[in-house]
Amino acid sequence: MKGVAVTGMGIISSIGRNLDDTLFSLQNAKDGISKPEILITRHKNTPVGEIKMTNSDLSEILNLPPDNNYTRAALLAVFAINELLRKSNFIHFPEDTALISGTSIGGMDKTEEHYFDFQEKKEVRKYIQAQHPGFTTENVAAYFGLGGKVTTLSTACSSSANAIMMGARLIASGKLKRVIVGGSDCLTRFTLNGFHSLKILSQTKNRPFDDDRDGLNLGEAAGYLLLEADDCLNGKKIMGRICGYGNANDAYHQTASSENGEGAYRVIMAALKKADLSPSDISYVNAHGTGTNNNDLSESVALTRIFGDNVPPFSSTKGFTGHTLGAAGAIEAIFSLLSLQNDEIYPNLNFQNHMLETGLKPVQVLRKQKVDTVLSNSFGFGGNCTSLIFRKND
Amino acid sequence: MTRLFVNGMASISPQPENIFNTGLPETFNENILPALDQDYKSIIKPMTLRRMSQGVKMALFCSKRALLEAESDKPDAILVGTGQGCMQDTEKFMENMLVSEEGLLSPTSFIQSTHNTVAGQIALDLNCNGPNMTFTQNSVSFESALLDAMLQITDEDFNNILVGGVDETSKEITGFQKLDGQIKEEKINNLHLFRSKTTGTIISEAAAFFILGKHKTPKSYAEMLDVEIFNAIDISDLNSSVLSFLNRNGLTVSEIDAVILGKNGDLRFDLYYDKIQKGLFSDICQIGFKHLVGENNAVSSYAFWLASKILKEQTVPEIFKLNTINCTKPGFILIYNQYLGRNHGLTLLRSI
Numbered sequence: 175m176k177g178v179a180v181t182g183m184g185i186i187s188s189i190g191r192n193l194d195d196t197l198f199s200l201q202n203a204k205d206g207i208s209k210p211e212i213l214i215t216r217h218k219n220t221p222v223g224e225i226k227m228t229n230s231d232l233s234e235i236l237n238l239p240p241d242n243n244y245t246r247a248a249l250l251a252v253f254a255i256n257e258l259l260r261k262s263n264f265i266h267f268p269e270d271t272a273l274i275s276g277t278s279i280g281g282m283d284k285t286e287e288h289y290f291d292f293q294e295k296k297e298v299r300k301y302i303q304a305q306h307p308g309f310t311t312e313n314v315a316a317y318f319g320l321g322g323k324v325t326t327l328s329t330a331c332s333s334s335a336n337a338i339m340m341g342a343r344l345i346a347s348g349k350l351k352r353v354i355v356g357g358s359d360c361l362t363r364f365t366l367n368g369f370h371s372l373k374i375l376s377q378t379k380n381r382p383f384d385d386d387r388d389g390l391n392l393g394e395a396a397g398y399l400l401l402e403a404d405d406c407l408n409g410k411k412i413m414g415r416i417c418g419y420g421n422a423n424d425a426y427h428q429t430a431s432s433e434n435g436e437g438a439y440r441v442i443m444a445a446l447k448k449a450d451l452s453p454s455d456i457s458y459v460n461a462h463g464t465g466t467n468n469n470d471l472s473e474s475v476a477l478t479r480i481f482g483d484n485v486p487p488f489s490s491t492k493g494f495t496g497h498t499l500g501a502a503g504a505i506e507a508i509f510s511l512l513s514l515q516n517d518e519i520y521p522n523l524n525f526q527n528h529m530l531e532t533g534l535k536p537v538q539v540l541r542k543q544k545v546d547t548v549l550s551n552s553f554g555f556g557g558n559c560t561s562l563i564f565r566k567n568d
Numbered sequence: 569m570t571r572l573f574v575n576g577m578a579s580i581s582p583q584p585e586n587i588f589n590t591g592l593p594e595t596f597n598e599n600i601l602p603a604l605d606q607d608y609k610s611i612i613k614p615m616t617l618r619r620m621s622q623g624v625k626m627a628l629f630c631s632k633r634a635l636l637e638a639e640s641d642k643p644d645a646i647l648v649g650t651g652q653g654c655m656q657d658t659e660k661f662m663e664n665m666l667v668s669e670e671g672l673l674s675p676t677s678f679i680q681s682t683h684n685t686v687a688g689q690i691a692l693d694l695n696c697n698g699p700n701m702t703f704t705q706n707s708v709s710f711e712s713a714l715l716d717a718m719l720q721i722t723d724e725d726f727n728n729i730l731v732g733g734v735d736e737t738s739k740e741i742t743g744f745q746k747l748d749g750q751i752k753e754e755k756i757n758n759l760h761l762f763r764s765k766t767t768g769t770i771i772s773e774a775a776a777f778f779i780l781g782k783h784k785t786p787k788s789y790a791e792m793l794d795v796e797i798f799n800a801i802d803i804s805d806l807n808s809s810v811l812s813f814l815n816r817n818g819l820t821v822s823e824i825d826a827v828i829l830g831k832n833g834d835l836r837f838d839l840y841y842d843k844i845q846k847g848l849f850s851d852i853c854q855i856g857f858k859h860l861v862g863e864n865n866a867v868s869s870y871a872f873w874l875a876s877k878i879l880k881e882q883t884v885p886e887i888f889k890l891n892t893i894n895c896t897k898p899g900f901i902l903i904y905n906q907y908l909g910r911n912h913g914l915t916l917l918r919s920i
Contacts, residue, residue: 217670278682278683282658285662286665289662289663290666292744292747299747299748302744302745302748302750303750305652305741306651306653306706306865307653307683307705308651308704308709308911309706311705312706312799312910312911315800316800320799321800321801322798322799323796323797324705324797324911325703325712325715326704326705327701327702327703327704328683328702328703328704329683329684329687329702330682330684336701340701343716343719343720344719346723349719363665363670364662364665367665367670367673368661368673368675368678368679371672371673371674371678372678372679421699421700421701422697422698422699422700423646423696423697423699425691425692425694425695425696425697426692427692428679428680428688428692437697440697554684555679555682555684555685555688556687556688556700557691557692557700558684558688558700
């Protein structure tokens with residue numbers, strides 16, 4: 175397929191509060207992994223990819239009243255979409271602009287903060303509905319006055335990749351002219367303790383695809399793309415096109431990925447087919463690569479099944495941002511588009527030794543090379559696997 | 569455009585499915601309505617059943633029954649709408665985490681707390697590698713899944729898609745809904761819901777799943793024509809939103825045979841339904857369902873079940889009727905639902 179045009183981007187993560195800062199960090203191997211300072215938790219020494227801005231800092235920048243009911247994920251989303259809007263030709267988004275957002279846990283930060291207060295404190299009851307991801311998306315829609323198609327995908331760590339895919343389908347089918355797609359997730363004690371209980375949090379900086387990898391770092395981020403139909407581009411700058419996508423289920427285990435990477439294999443093949451490309455057409459793979467034993471092995475096996483001895487240059491950017499859960503697919507879509515625009519591949523940080531099973535080595539330092547097509551993977555709990563393919567607009 | 573037929577379906581709610589034929593409702597005097605218990609172990613292995621929360625159980629049971637009815641082993645994709653997700657496991661993990669002050673925790677309830685647990689568990693059980701989506705947008709969660717079904721059946725050239733809506737209740741988190749005005753303060757009998765002149769509603773747990781196929785079969789219930797979602801509609805714009813939806817399907821109001829409304833007895837937001845009941849659809853058979861099955865974020869899937877049933881059986885049971893206008897030959901049915909004045913969904917079906 176020709177692909178759906180991406181005409182705008184906005185991002186905030188632990189490596190930057192806008193596209194320029196993000197690009198600078200990616201090019202200069204500056205990670206955003208630190209000890210938690212904003213998130214109040216007992217796990218004080220567990221590294222995270224935290225955005226060093228409090229909710230009040232964010233509310234103030236966004237001109238929200240102090241008594242607003244925005245969740246942190248909503249604040250981050252609005253912050254990122256504001257950048258997208260600022261750099262577009264619009265003063266306000268046109269009325270028919272849709273919003274499809276992905277999030278894993280939505281406003282769980284407010285639920286955990288006030289869980290035992292709802293009964294007694296009337297003033298915090300505005301957060302009762304915050305637990306449900308749609309609430310966060312509604313906050314965002316309200317901020318930008320989006321009254322039309324607005325929905326939320328919640329498929330754990332592939333949420334925003336799936337939001338991008340659905341948005342692309344809506345444009346390609348002719349049902350929509352313009353849609354904001356992406357996702358947002360914030361750090362919470364709920365997820366930090368959840369991943370801790372699964373014993374997959376690294377106590378050091380995460381090392382995707384390394385033989386000695388020992389888990390992931392959680393992160394927080396929001397990233398959004400503007401997708402527009404070709405007949406309303408009017409000569410706008412196109413950052414790249416989404417030309418392939420696919421989703422499949424591993425149907426293997428509720429949390430673990432299969433040893434043969436079946437789900438990953440299927441989606442990559444599906445995305446290639448949709449894009450009408452063969453494996454050798456892929457210039458770079460932005461891998462899911464969380465740094466857990468299970469994911470990285472399963473994904474490596476899938477890559478070797480598809481690409482054989484010719485695995486293209488690949489890297490996981492989780493070493494920069496940590497695993498930002500539902501937002502990961504969206505921010506990595508943006509990294510992929512930056513890679514296309516600048517003809518460069520961002521490194522897989524903290525890698526030392528290749529894993530014995532596959533011998534695969536990711537790109538370890540910034541590499542300048544022609545990048546025409548990028549495959550971006552996002553895999554989640556529940557066996558949910560999504561791959562997106564981006565290509566240059568020419 | 570690929571057509572979509574309802575080729576199999578099943579629902580679990582506070583009412584038995586045969587209410588459609590018997591007209592005999594279950595009555596409740598509590599404002600949180602449980603779903604009627606089912607013979608789950610008849611089609612779900614007892615070993616796996618024990619670990620399942622109410623939502624997963626209801627959804628898997630309905631999925632398997634819908635597949636059986638459609639004589640299909642496995643769908644090409646699984647699309648689930650759930651506004652509140654797996655609240656029981658969320659509540660469990662949340663309380664353990666807070667009470668233990670982030671102590672040693674068992675991961676089981678965390679694993680099962682993610683919103684896509686239901687869709688993931690169905691895929692595991694059916695060994696289905698196809699696309700697996702979970703939509704969670706308040707009262708348009710199910711409609712979002714329908715929208716994706718329309719997109720995927722064409723884009724992926726699928727034959728059969730499993731689409732469903734499910735929401736469960738949990739002790740504390742559902743209880744919170746009493747505090748912010750979502751649940752009525754005074755206890756009422758569900759059958760008196762539309763007579764109540766107060767704010768809030770009655771909340772329930774329910775599930776309804778469907779096999780949507782691109783081919784008509786002898787068992788098909790109805791054809792789904794279109795779906796649309798609106799995050800916010802000003803009440804003064806409601807008519808034009810409904811009309812333009814009908815218009816894009818080549819229909820006028822007079823061609824609609826019945827309208828199913830998500831009226832829920834909340835004085836503040838039933839205004840939307842009142843407006844079209846007294847206006848656009850005043851001469852058309854009006855149908856309600858929340859006085860029987862209560863309100864929840866995925867309950868429009870019950871309305872979809874009801875519409876499909878009406879279109880197949882060609883009758884509108886009295887117990888669902890909101891006015892006295894007869895509908896002798898149901899052809900086109902429109903479903904309109906919203907919650908708290910946000911997340912409006914319009915769905916159109918027709919008889920085959």
